[in-house]
Amino acid sequence: MTLVNRLGIAMLAVxxxxxxxxxxxxxxxxxxxxxxxxxxxxxxxxGTIKEFQFKNPHTWIQVMVPNGKGGTVEWSLEWGxxxxxxxxxxxxxxxxxxxxxxxRINPMRTGAPGGAFVGAKFEDGKTVGxxx
Amino acid sequence: xxxxxxTVLGMCAGLLLMLGLSYGQVAFLTPFDKLPDWSGAWxxxxxxxxxxxxxxxxxxxxxxxxxxxxxxxxEWEAKYQKNLALRDQARFPDVVTNCGVPAGFPRMFNxxxxxxxxxxxxxxxxxxxxxPNVMRIYTDGRKHLEDQWETYTGDSVGHWExxxxxxxxxxxxxxxxGDSILDRTxxxxxxxxxxxxxxxxxxxxxxxxxxxxxxxxxLTKPWVVTKQFQKMAAGTRLYDYGCAxxxxxxxxxxxxxxxxxGPDGKPLK
Numbered sequence: 104m105t106l107v108n109r110l111g112i113a114m115l116a117v118x119x120x121x122x123x124x125x126x127x128x129x130x131x132x133x134x135x136x137x138x139x140x141x142x143x144x145x146x147x148x149x150g151t152i153k154e155f156q157f158k159n160p161h162t163w164i165q166v167m168v169p170n171g172k173g174g175t176v177e178w179s180l181e182w183g184x185x186x187x188x189x190x191x192x193x194x195x196x197x198x199x200x201x202x203x204x205x206x207r208i209n210p211m212r213t214g215a216p217g218g219a220f221v222g223a224k225f226e227d228g229k230t231v232g233x234x235x
Numbered sequence: 236x237x238x239x240x241x242t243v244l245g246m247c248a249g250l251l252l253m254l255g256l257s258y259g260q261v262a263f264l265t266p267f268d269k270l271p272d273w274s275g276a277w278x279x280x281x282x283x284x285x286x287x288x289x290x291x292x293x294x295x296x297x298x299x300x301x302x303x304x305x306x307x308x309x310e311w312e313a314k315y316q317k318n319l320a321l322r323d324q325a326r327f328p329d330v331v332t333n334c335g336v337p338a339g340f341p342r343m344f345n346x347x348x349x350x351x352x353x354x355x356x357x358x359x360x361x362x363x364x365x366x367p368n369v370m371r372i373y374t375d376g377r378k379h380l381e382d383q384w385e386t387y388t389g390d391s392v393g394h395w396e397x398x399x400x401x402x403x404x405x406x407x408x409x410x411x412x413g414d415s416i417l418d419r420t421x422x423x424x425x426x427x428x429x430x431x432x433x434x435x436x437x438x439x440x441x442x443x444x445x446x447x448x449x450x451x452x453x454l455t456k457p458w459v460v461t462k463q464f465q466k467m468a469a470g471t472r473l474y475d476y477g478c479a480x481x482x483x484x485x486x487x488x489x490x491x492x493x494x495x496x497g498p499d500g501k502p503l504k
Contacts, residue, residue: 137297138325138498158481160334179483186364186474187348213500 140181140209140219148178149205155198157185164198164220166206180208182220182232197231198223207234263376264356265395271436273352276471277464285345285418286460296419299323303422311425311453314410318421325498327421330414331366333493334478338368339387339415340404341430344444344462349473352442359393359400367476372402379405385426387415399435409450425452440466 150168164180182188185195198204204225208218222232281287284296285303292301302319321327330336338346348365361370372391383390385408393402409415410423417423428450437443442464449457484493487502494502 139496139500156481159476160332160478160480160482163481163483184348184476186476189474190471211500212498215500 137219139211139213141212142209142219144210145207145221146210146218147205147207150175150178150203152198152200152202152204153177154200155195157195159184159186162188162193164206164223166204168216176216178208179217180206180220181218193231202226207232263394264374267356270354270356270395271398273354273436273442275469276349276351276467276473277442278349278467279344279346280463280465283345283347283418284420285342285422286458288461297322297325302420303418305422305448305453305458306455307453308455311423314423315421318416318423322419322421326503327419328495328503329416329419330495332495333484334482335493336414337387338363338366340370340389340391340407341424341446341448341460342415342417343368343370343388344446345418348476349467349471350464351473359402362473364473364476366478372400374400374402379403385409385411389429391432393432399433401431401433403429403431405429423453424448424450427452442466 148166148168150166152164153167154163154165156163156165162182162185164182166178166180167175168178170176185193202225204223206223207221209221210218220232222230222234224230224234282295284290284301286305287303289304290301291304292298294301300323302315305315307315318327331338343361343363346363346365346368348363350364351360351362353360353362357373357375359372359374361368361372363369368388370388370391372393374393374395376394377392379390379392383406385406387408389404389407391402391404393400395401407415407424407426407428409426409428411426415423428448430446430448432447433445435443444462444464446460446462447457448454448460482493484495485502486493497503
């Protein structure tokens with residue numbers, strides 16, 4: 104299933120859960136152009152980590168986010184390459200499966216449930232990426 | 236001196252002459268202990284706008300209004316402006332995001348992520364983690380092939396002038412097939428492009444690469460571009476870069492072509 108198809112499953116149902124934070128720092132992406140992400144906005148989502156794909160050319164964080172109707176929607180969040188992140192101390196275990204976290208992202212321009220990862224804060228207060 | 240002795244001495248002289256010729260070839264090589272130390276990991280400085288010296292506009296290669304000013308002729312300036320207009324609409328595809336083609340030269344010296352420069356008397360390897368991309372520069376005295384066909388990275392041969400590696404690169408396919416650019420502003424060259432590059436360590440932590448690019452189709456005069464690389468922390472590791480490992484670009488089911496998506500989530504083509 105392609106990203107487009109996957110993201111097409113659920114669109115703006117979770118938008119009510121989001122908060123827009125203006126003037127945030129855009130995420131730098133080395134491989135893709137990043138045009139699909141709206142770097143002028145940062146949106147917060149809260150959910151459970153389903154998977155951290157620590158693979159090239161970019162890592163992807165899969166997050167299950169409640170949709171407000173008793174179900175969940177899977178969000179796909181793109182981050183940097185595992186190589187560059189690994190040199191900065193990020194590891195495949197950085198996002199443990201099942202962990203609950205609030206994540207800040209540059210959302211997809213299409214409104215699909217995905218975006219470019221900016222930062223995350225776990226339930227225990229630990230943060231990853233650009234949070235402050 | 237007997238005839239036999241003269242014969243033996245003559246054979247020895249011939250043998251020495253042969254060895255001398257052979258040694259002459261080897262002597263062309265700069266001994267390993269005379270080569271500069273380019274060991275370690277290196278990172279390009281200044282972002283991926285290829286020619287920052289001629290850049291106008293603020294920001295990176297994707298920022299609206301940013302462009303460079305190579306000495307294009309009118310025809311290629313128009314091609315560049317067309318690409319810039321697409322870039323401004325976030326609709327200029329960068330083919331390397333398809334994970335299918337090399338960055339090519341001169342983009343080889345315009346990549347994010349670390350580099351390694353492996354130096355041997357007979358050859359220098361430019362190793363870029365991004366891609367990954369490899370460029371080979373032969374320093375063993377060989378010449379360019381007269382009938383060399385065009386490729387993304389072309390054919391490079393060179394020599395050492397003290398601590399400076401000087402090499403020429405020919406046989407570049409350029410933008411001929413629409414799959415090779417210099418940066419994401421849409422900068423391109425033709426299949427007539429060739430270059431002379433001077434590469435040297437300017438201090439303990441900086442390597443400078445100065446490319447003089449000529450292109451009888453696209454440029455009105457030689458275009459000199461300088462890139463710099465900064466040494467990274469000791470012990471920095473490089474990793475493999477399986478670009479297709481988790482490439483989420485969709486594939487056209489009819490053609491098998493990997494597609495690049497625009498801001499609307501639809502393929503750019």
